[in-house]
Amino acid sequence: MSFKSELIEKQNSMNAIIMDFLPKEGTYQKSILESMNYSVSVGGKRIRPILMNETYRMFGGKDSIVNPFLAAIEMIHSYSLVHDDLPAMDNDDFRRGQLTTHKKYGEALGILAGDALLNYAFELMSKACLENQESILSSVKAMHFLSEKAGIYGMIGGQVVDIESENKEISLEQLIFIHEHKTSALLEAAMVVGAILAGANTEEIEKISKIGKKIGLAFQIQDDILDVTSSTKVLGKPVNSDEKNNKSTYIKFLGMDQSKEQVEILSKEAINELIDLNGDSEFLIKIIQYLINRKK
Amino acid sequence: MSFKSELIEKQNSMNAIIMDFLPKEGTYQKSILESMNYSVSVGGKRIRPILMNETYRMFGGKDSIVNPFLAAIEMIHSYSLVHDDLPAMDNDDFRRGQLTTHKKYGEALGILAGDALLNYAFELMSKACLENQESILSSVKAMHFLSEKAGIYGMIGGQVVDIESENKEISLEQLIFIHEHKTSALLEAAMVVGAILAGANTEEIEKISKIGKKIGLAFQIQDDILDVTSSTKVLGKPVNSDEKNNKSTYIKFLGMDQSKEQVEILSKEAINELIDLNGDSEFLIKIIQYLINRKK
Numbered sequence: 001m002s003f004k005s006e007l008i009e010k011q012n013s014m015n016a017i018i019m020d021f022l023p024k025e026g027t028y029q030k031s032i033l034e035s036m037n038y039s040v041s042v043g044g045k046r047i048r049p050i051l052m053n054e055t056y057r058m059f060g061g062k063d064s065i066v067n068p069f070l071a072a073i074e075m076i077h078s079y080s081l082v083h084d085d086l087p088a089m090d091n092d093d094f095r096r097g098q099l100t101t102h103k104k105y106g107e108a109l110g111i112l113a114g115d116a117l118l119n120y121a122f123e124l125m126s127k128a129c130l131e132n133q134e135s136i137l138s139s140v141k142a143m144h145f146l147s148e149k150a151g152i153y154g155m156i157g158g159q160v161v162d163i164e165s166e167n168k169e170i171s172l173e174q175l176i177f178i179h180e181h182k183t184s185a186l187l188e189a190a191m192v193v194g195a196i197l198a199g200a201n202t203e204e205i206e207k208i209s210k211i212g213k214k215i216g217l218a219f220q221i222q223d224d225i226l227d228v229t230s231s232t233k234v235l236g237k238p239v240n241s242d243e244k245n246n247k248s249t250y251i252k253f254l255g256m257d258q259s260k261e262q263v264e265i266l267s268k269e270a271i272n273e274l275i276d277l278n279g280d281s282e283f284l285i286k287i288i289q290y291l292i293n294r295k296k
Numbered sequence: 297m298s299f300k301s302e303l304i305e306k307q308n309s310m311n312a313i314i315m316d317f318l319p320k321e322g323t324y325q326k327s328i329l330e331s332m333n334y335s336v337s338v339g340g341k342r343i344r345p346i347l348m349n350e351t352y353r354m355f356g357g358k359d360s361i362v363n364p365f366l367a368a369i370e371m372i373h374s375y376s377l378v379h380d381d382l383p384a385m386d387n388d389d390f391r392r393g394q395l396t397t398h399k400k401y402g403e404a405l406g407i408l409a410g411d412a413l414l415n416y417a418f419e420l421m422s423k424a425c426l427e428n429q430e431s432i433l434s435s436v437k438a439m440h441f442l443s444e445k446a447g448i449y450g451m452i453g454g455q456v457v458d459i460e461s462e463n464k465e466i467s468l469e470q471l472i473f474i475h476e477h478k479t480s481a482l483l484e485a486a487m488v489v490g491a492i493l494a495g496a497n498t499e500e501i502e503k504i505s506k507i508g509k510k511i512g513l514a515f516q517i518q519d520d521i522l523d524v525t526s527s528t529k530v531l532g533k534p535v536n537s538d539e540k541n542n543k544s545t546y547i548k549f550l551g552m553d554q555s556k557e558q559v560e561i562l563s564k565e566a567i568n569e570l571i572d573l574n575g576d577s578e579f580l581i582k583i584i585q586y587l588i589n590r591k592k
Contacts, residue, residue: 028473029453088403107384108459119447122418126440144422151415157325163404177324
């Protein structure tokens with residue numbers, strides 16, 4: 001099977017799991033269920049659940065205890081996009097060619113759908129901990145790791161600094177802070193949560209955490225590169241947006257050649273370290289190559 | 297000691313615990329720490345942590361494992377107020393005489409501070425579960441119960457229906473749905489979490505859950521009554537706001553006399569059921585009497 005077919009198959013499988021875990025039962029609160037479903041359904045590459053699931057399988061994980069966590073991380077990713085799109089933040093009307101949640105359901109429901117997705121991720125994960133009491137410790141560890149990487153010492157922290165850095169001169173150190181927190185933290189968490197749930201040992205978890213950080217950073221530098229080299233048609237969103245929004249990028253600090261070199265170095269290191277871990281990392285490696293060679 | 301002194305002492309003790317658990321360490325993300333701290337510090341009666349702590353003590357809980365949960369429930373309550381105050385929701389500039397979070401820090405930080413408080417509540421609770429592994433099961437149960445009561449089947453669900461009911465004719469059933477979810481759910485969760493953490497048995501937890509629901513409903517009907525009978529000076533916020541905002545209230549459905557009677561009946565039942573549980577519920581009962589006899 002070609003990588004592309006395999007990827008689509010895995011995306012479909014993730015979509016089925018995520019949809020399965022989205023809440024459906026309700027009486028008067030139907031609109032919040034609908035807006036949550038919409039926010040998650042509008043697409044996305046499902047990179048985080050795929051990374052989590054592949055890392056879980058790589059460490060010998062075989063059953064479905066990972067499933068609620070796959071859904072939870074995508075809900076957390078989705079809520080962050082819904083809130084990022086709000087008028088007080090990036091004020092975006094469209095995402096992936098569809099109306100953003102607040103444009104479709106109004107701003108109040110945009111805020112509440114985001115809140116509800118974040119909260120529901122923890123409902124799902126804490127329920128999963130209770131349903132598998134023989135592995136409760138690793139489940140709680142996984143949930144705690146994800147909570148930290150989603151919060152002020154992870155994704156939210158990066159988002160705050162990103163917003164405050166717009167139209168300002170920032171240092172390379174600050175740019176790295178933004179990328180490591182805003183994007184990389186949740187990609188790292190995806191892999192680490194998979195490893196923890198599969199019963200990986202402390203040393204392995206530390207190695208996966210480092211690999212996840214490298215992939216996250218490579219992914220983000222590639223994002224900066226595409227914003228300059230791609231076309232609006234290919235990318236599906238306006239190019240040169242960083243320059244227009246006066247945002248600092250790796251290109252600005254390192255130049256195009258060195259940025260491309262960094263992506264190469266980081267991803268090669270990540271791949272070699274994955275191979276050293278001796279699990280079946282074949283698809284994980286393909287995913288990394290896809291992420292850093294992607295054209296959109 | 298008078299009830300008032302005792303209450304102030306307990307509020308101070310809760311404040312110290314909450315402040316202790318608020319995040320302080322940061323590098324570039326200082327502003328989110330500051331806005332989170334501000335959102336929680338601007339006051340409030342700390343009813344939820346007090347109810348939780350008293351129920352915990354009533355069931356024989358003696359140590360500090362309840363502390364992170366006391367902080368967590370107040371963070372969840374605070375985040376809900378911060379988001380409620382946003383321009384797209386109630387658009388309030390002041391709360392308890394101080395600037396609302398988004399008026400002080402801007403709307404983007406208002407949204408993010410709310411997100412961060414909700415997320416941090418789960419960081420704290422999941423960390424607490426890991427730090428007390430001998431009681432991990434009850435800690436996870438407590439966290440899961442709180443997560444449900446804070447979400448679409450609890451507080452967020454009530455908030456959504458409340459917003460959508462403005463300027464509309466709604467049924468008494470729908471009004472009860474709003475109150476049971478928007479206000480009562482978190483008050484109930486406070487008591488149930490305290491009971492679970494103290495090791496109460498299933499039957500006791502069910503009884504506490506029913507008591508919590510009654511207290512929550514009595515609290516909310518009293519809120520509706522005060523909106524009509526109190527003065528702006530005493531209440532610290534505009535009176536007759538329900539009528540002005542065209543909001544349905546118990547008074548509208550039941551009339552003033554029957555509403556007052558309902559508060560009496562619900563609180564008497566709650567107090568009697570508490571006494572039947574045979575723990576030291578002295579201060580809990582005083583708190584209930586205070587909540588339903590309050591003038592503001």
